[in-house]
Amino acid sequence: MTIGSTSSDTPSTPSTSSVASPGTSAVPSSASPDRVERFLADVAELQSSTGDRNTRLARVGAALMAAGVVVAVLALLLSQTSDNVYDQMTDLSLGIAGLTVALVGTGMFLHHSLAQFLRFWMLRLLLEGRRPFPPGSDDHREHESAGPSSS
Amino acid sequence: MPGGQSMPGGQSTPGGVTVPGGQPPLLELRHLRAGYGEIEVLHGVTITVRAGEVLGVLGPNGAGKSTMVSVMAGLVRPASGDLLLGGRRVTGADPARLARLGLCLIPEGRGVFPNLSVAENLWMMTPRGRARAETADRVFDVLPDLRDRRAELAGSLSGGQQQMLAMARALATDPAVLLLDELSMGLAPRVVTQLYEAVARIAGTGVTIVVVEQFLRTLLGVATSAVALVGGRVVLSGTPDEVAPRLHDAYLSGSAR
Numbered sequence: 365m366t367i368g369s370t371s372s373d374t375p376s377t378p379s380t381s382s383v384a385s386p387g388t389s390a391v392p393s394s395a396s397p398d399r400v401e402r403f404l405a406d407v408a409e410l411q412s413s414t415g416d417r418n419t420r421l422a423r424v425g426a427a428l429m430a431a432g433v434v435v436a437v438l439a440l441l442l443s444q445t446s447d448n449v450y451d452q453m454t455d456l457s458l459g460i461a462g463l464t465v466a467l468v469g470t471g472m473f474l475h476h477s478l479a480q481f482l483r484f485w486m487l488r489l490l491l492e493g494r495r496p497f498p499p500g501s502d503d504h505r506e507h508e509s510a511g512p513s514s515s
Numbered sequence: 516m517p518g519g520q521s522m523p524g525g526q527s528t529p530g531g532v533t534v535p536g537g538q539p540p541l542l543e544l545r546h547l548r549a550g551y552g553e554i555e556v557l558h559g560v561t562i563t564v565r566a567g568e569v570l571g572v573l574g575p576n577g578a579g580k581s582t583m584v585s586v587m588a589g590l591v592r593p594a595s596g597d598l599l600l601g602g603r604r605v606t607g608a609d610p611a612r613l614a615r616l617g618l619c620l621i622p623e624g625r626g627v628f629p630n631l632s633v634a635e636n637l638w639m640m641t642p643r644g645r646a647r648a649e650t651a652d653r654v655f656d657v658l659p660d661l662r663d664r665r666a667e668l669a670g671s672l673s674g675g676q677q678q679m680l681a682m683a684r685a686l687a688t689d690p691a692v693l694l695l696d697e698l699s700m701g702l703a704p705r706v707v708t709q710l711y712e713a714v715a716r717i718a719g720t721g722v723t724i725v726v727v728e729q730f731l732r733t734l735l736g737v738a739t740s741a742v743a744l745v746g747g748r749v750v751l752s753g754t755p756d757e758v759a760p761r762l763h764d765a766y767l768s769g770s771a772r
Contacts, residue, residue, distance in 0.1 A: 403616060404600075410605065410612060
């Protein structure tokens with residue numbers, strides 16, 4: 365561990381400090397470095413990624429929504445420029461496909477943009493469901509669990 | 516083993532984690548200045564925490580301890596300076612993303628859901644794709660006192676048991692770094708001792724821990740290193756035994772002697 369402070373008016377502290385022996389810890393160590401390595405790998409990934417999955421999918425959904433609407437409107441306009449029924453049917457099919465894409469995009473956008481909000485909303489509801497506790501109830505229980513003092 | 520020393524082929528830490536030699540510290544604050552609005556609370560703090568270490572952060576009220584762990588968790592954006600994880604700069608990263616990495620903060624006041632049971636509180640923190648029962652078993656192995664209370668409402672637990680549940684919820688997320696803010700606040704001394712026994716068990720599983728406390732006595736036997744923060748500056752550092760005799764003077768004078 366290295367500790368310090370950049371403040372000029374702060375007394376200098378050791379650049380390195382020793383750490384108590386493992387014997388000071390009350391438990392045997394059973395650790396594996398796997399978790400540390402995974403953590404470090406995730407940190408590296410955090411820096412390289414451009415955003416979390418929800419944000420990316422919400423953006424894709426918004427793009428599909430806009431593209432679908434544009435395609436549907438263009439197909440509708442195109443169908444009105446032709447007297448040929450077959451051409452009109454093709455254009456209208458394209459329009460319906462555009463509307464479908466817009467609907468799918470809307471669903472994706474709502475799902476991935478609202479997901480986080482709804483999670484927090486749910487947590488808020490749970491927290492607001494807190495019931496008032498009788499004053500001093502914590503102290504009472506702690507004294508009960510603590511039992512007679514050993515000191 | 517001193518936290519700053521290297522061993523051939525690797526570095527052994529008190530928590531039992533052996534990290535490859537030359538690996539950067541797991542968590543580092545570098546020349547950090549942070550505060551709220553116009554008020555600067557931390558004035559150039561530099562702290563390095565290695566994997567498996569249990570660092571105690573001591574200091575009186577208003578020293579900036581909670582602000583410091585909030586910066587570590589990404590909740591407070593520093594005015595200057597850097598937060599580094601594994602040697603990589605993550606200053607300004609979304610706190611939710613840091614939490615997903617395994618940087619877990621237990622804030623003051625426990626924050627458990629009182630109207631959910633112990634088991635449901637654990638479920639809330641179980642990551643997607645992981646079996647709830649498996650997570651609960653893993654947590655209860657470290658914190659066995661909660662096993663018999665899994666069906667009880669969190670709000671019906673005592674303050675110490677709620678704090679234990681807060682730690683259990685943190686463990687359910689499989690944290691790499693645990694930030695504990697004022698674990699002992701408002702609790703009876705005997706309950707605090709039990710809590711720190713639980714912290715020692717968690718440290719024994721290799722989790723790196725930063726624990727904020729006002730009083731050194733509560734950290735003895737658990738922390739492998741300690742720093743004293745006074746007026747937003749680090750004024751003391753070392754092992755708890757080294758810090759203990761100078762802590763009183765540091766609190767009174769605001770600097771080390």
